[in-house]
Amino acid sequence: MIPKIVHSLLNRALNKKSIQFQMFFTFMIITLIPIVIVGYITFRVSSATIAQEVKNSNEQLMEEIVSNYELYFHNIEIDANKFASQMVNNNIRLNEKVYFFDTFIVENIMEINDYLHSTFEATGNFLSIRVFSDNGHFISSAFNKETYEVYSYNSEADLIWRNAMLNNREDKLIFDVHPINREGLMSLVASKPVINPFSGKRMGYISFDKELESFASLFQPFEKRDGSTIQLISKEGKILYHTDRAQIGKIASPAWLAKTTASLTSTGEEDLETVDRDNMVLTSMMPNKDAYMVSSVPLSIINSQVDSIRNITISIMLLSILLVFGLSFVLSLYISRPIKQLSKAMQQVERGRLTTNIPISESNLETWLLSKSFESMLGRIKQLVKTQYEMELHKKDAELKALMMQINPHFLYNTLEVISGIADYERVTQISDITQSLSKMLRYNIDLKSEEVRIAEEIDNCNNFFLILKSRFEDKLQVEQDIDREALPFKILKITLQPLIENAVKHGVEKKLGQATVRLDVRKEKDEIVIRIVDNGTGFDPEALEEFERFKHQSDTTFYEPAGGRKVGLKNVYMRLKILFGDQLDFAIRSVEGEGTAITIRFPAIPAK
Template sequence: MFYTLKSKLILIFSLLLVVPLLTMTVIFTQHSKNNVELITKSSSAQTLEQYAGYLDMLGGQVEDAAFQVLSNQLIQRWIGVRSGTRIEPSQTEQYQLNAEVKEYLSQVTLNLTNIASISLSDRNGFVIGNDSVYHHVKYNNKDWYSYVLEHGPSWVGTHLDPYQPHSLQNIPVNSLIIPLVELDSMTVQGIIKINVESSLIQQPLSKIEMEQWRTVQLVNKQGLIMAGNESDSLRSADPFGAQPAGQALLNVLNSPQWSHILQSEQTKDAFKLKNDDGTSSYWFYRKLDALNWIIIGEITEKELFRQIDQMSRTMLAIGLGLLLLTLAAAYWISASMTRPLSKLSQMMRRLEMGDFQAAEKVSVARRGETGYLLHAFERMAGRLNQLIHDEFTLKLRKQDAEYKALLMQVNPHFLYNTLETIGALAAQQKTEQLLDVTESLGQMLRHSLKQDSDTILLSDELQQIEYYTFIMETRFEDSLFFSIEKDPSLEKATIMKFMLQPLIENAVKYSKEKLRYAHIRISMQRTSSDFMELSISDNGEGMSEELIKELITVAYSEDPAKVLGSPGSKIGLRNVLVRCRLYYGEAFSVNIKSQLQQGTTISLTLPVNEEDSSYVQSNAGR
């Protein structure tokens, strides 16, 4: 295909357009991706830095409030009363002290707008907040409670706190928990819990104006989500109010990069990580020292380069359109030059396959040099077709004459042997047997004189063989035995006339010359849907390897004229093989197996035709 002139022109035009376009697209895409990656890293770092500054400010403000409350003398006096280190006041004085503490906590809360509420809890489960006092609070059952008492201040993730002002009880909060220390004895007597509405943390997080962000999360060093635009911590059973990380974040937390983040002295950085689905993501992080949290965000590579990929696809689509236009133009230009040559090539290809009529019918324009060349070739093809047709007809007639001549040679050979048998019976005055043999011979002669067809049903041919075997068994009596194995599926198959009888005559002749008892076996079988095999076996003297090779040569390459002129003693078997070759062509094959003094088997493979002889006649000229 690619060696034609048209294909070469189309290929050249296509390469001149496609190669520069693809090169430009690849270079542009790669350069743009590099620039976008640098810009994204810079802008993402700035975005996280701004948010981190806001959280550090918020965390610092909450810590200042916590230490302000802890160092207040009123709070220290309340701690001493609750811990029993001071003289226990009267119940009225306790109520007065609690009221003063509530008023102080309310003042601190009002002065610091980012703080939702402040509460103090002692070890006995007594909690005092901005506006309420609670007994038997179960803070001490929380894991974060014991953690803070043992390790110091800690932030708790988004959760609901029922021990704060009623209006805030259904609002998610984040809390800073610090130990409630009695400064005189430096003993921990409980905790201070400062609540900040989670919206102050989550809303700025959700307003990060970058569409390519897939997720931004606040996590603690244990890998639990403390707040984020995808978290639902209200459903969390974690004592710290934290939510387990999603799958994408889990991949980061289980990767070596997470250990590097925790151990690194750098407060911010970025890295690339491959996801389970085969895609890649860019991860950015920023550590928050005030809250002991880490801001970590993901931008998928697909979203990051989405616009560039869309532009690349657009350029490729434009390139494809230009390529189609180029192919159309190249086809139009090349067709005007190569159409006449293509028609000439088409005519020559059909002529090579032997389709002369189709080659003659190819319409051509008789303009220019190529048109004249095509017209001359068309006339040459017509003349060549006529010459071949005449030669083929002459060859068929010659083969038919040779076949008829061979067929006529069979009949005298058979008649000679049969008349010899009749003469022997007459000499022995076996009148009844003579009549039977004569009637069998008459049936065979009546059949052989029919010239209406060269083929016969296999069943009719076997009937003639039975007439023949009756004559032979009558002549040789018990010293000759025939067996015929029929295949019912071949009942309607057709074969050539007088094909089996000469082979059986040869088997009888070469078996009786050396043996006192001869056994001739005739069998047939269908080897496939299109072919059958006829076999004649004897127990005679057998054949030499040289004779077998000679007969095979006769079957496939011998000139029929040589068989016509050969001596009578060599006509029978050669005659049948040459007739089969002339009649069946390449559909015929022969196999001869023989061992000296043990016998011979001749197997003929023929096409199965159950209707007429059209198949074999169509192959007669091969």
């Protein structure tokens, strides 16, 4: 409500006023308002900023830990998948029993050992890597070859872990933190089944035993702050990690865990901040939804950072500057926006986009008059360009027709008929076919009765052209067609497809080594005609294709066509279709240099007269 009132007052005070008056009014506002506001804000004190900074810092650190957590287990899963792929690709079986007289089984064991040791040596934080058969029998392991330290794995927790691995028949990574021997050596253990992708059956499973410090390093960014603690708790309540290492492996208090995660579970959120009497606590659900991460920062650390006097002084200064800056910015933006908008419109027109909409602003007399004058001038320019463009089109059309009329068509027809008759008499059917096709193309091209023809007539002209091309290139050229008969009665401009096919042959046959293919597809899709001309030639030069795209964009936004040659080429075909179908034309070229080109033309299906 207040912004609307301010805006209304500014409109009344500044609309259609001179820039000098607006600047004077702005200076008065910038000078008076901060003085009043600073006196009021001097009495305001707040420590919420520091608390918010601590909260944001906690969230950033938690996000960093979650990201590292995902990456940590993702790398373990990659090692497990690599092992499974190695077993399947090399037809290695995880045999339960080893017969040393069976060379195939011995080779299996050797290959498994080679892979395990290469994986162990690639990462420096493994205690060991173990492999088990599908029935839970130990097969092989990798350990540190420098110390040759082998662990007993005889703790009660590890026996429970081995049972959990045995029962994990899904293609899923599971993990736990527990002592792997009776001496209490803590380790992060992760396991994943080895699944045969062809049968879907489990072949066995692999267990990675990693140093606890490698897992603890994920949480160290948060622990570096004095008094801060962080812990990872499974859904079952087991503490998988704690800043106090003595707590790892214990069961968290059910009442405390329920209180900490109750709101998180009921709301479905992934992060929840709570504040108790002494700590700010942030609880997050881990990405795999099977564990909670709980961090806490003592409120005493936050409160110790608050200095009332300093906060009052800084708050007054910052808010005063902010208000002065904000108000100055709003006012300067209000004054300069019309000029910037007009300047931007002028730049668009300078680039040739004559259809640019000119903003008419009434913020002051000068910009209003300037905008109206520029809009009037642009209208006159567009009319002149349109007139010049239409004159150029008529001139080119007249030149083309005049050039065609210089040839006596009856003389050419009669000559071609004589050649065809001689060829028939001499039984040279190929020459007869070529001359008849050429005669039909000549009649079609110089028939000036109508520029618009049925698609069927344009296809017939292309077939005559294809016959001549096949006679020239023989087996080097393969022509493919897929013509939808429903599209034949609809109209198209004469001599639209032949130049595009000729261009495809030029780049698809003449420059290509080996057999070339030119394909013509014509289909009716709902209320549109879709034509595709595809070749497997050398493709467009990237600069030439970029030049054509610039030409399309320029012709779409202006009435201007650059003066050029007289030949009926790609640009001429596009412009003729653009004049006929307007914005309903879609003309797209997809070309890969060295692979070929596909031209797709889409326009409305209009019945031919």
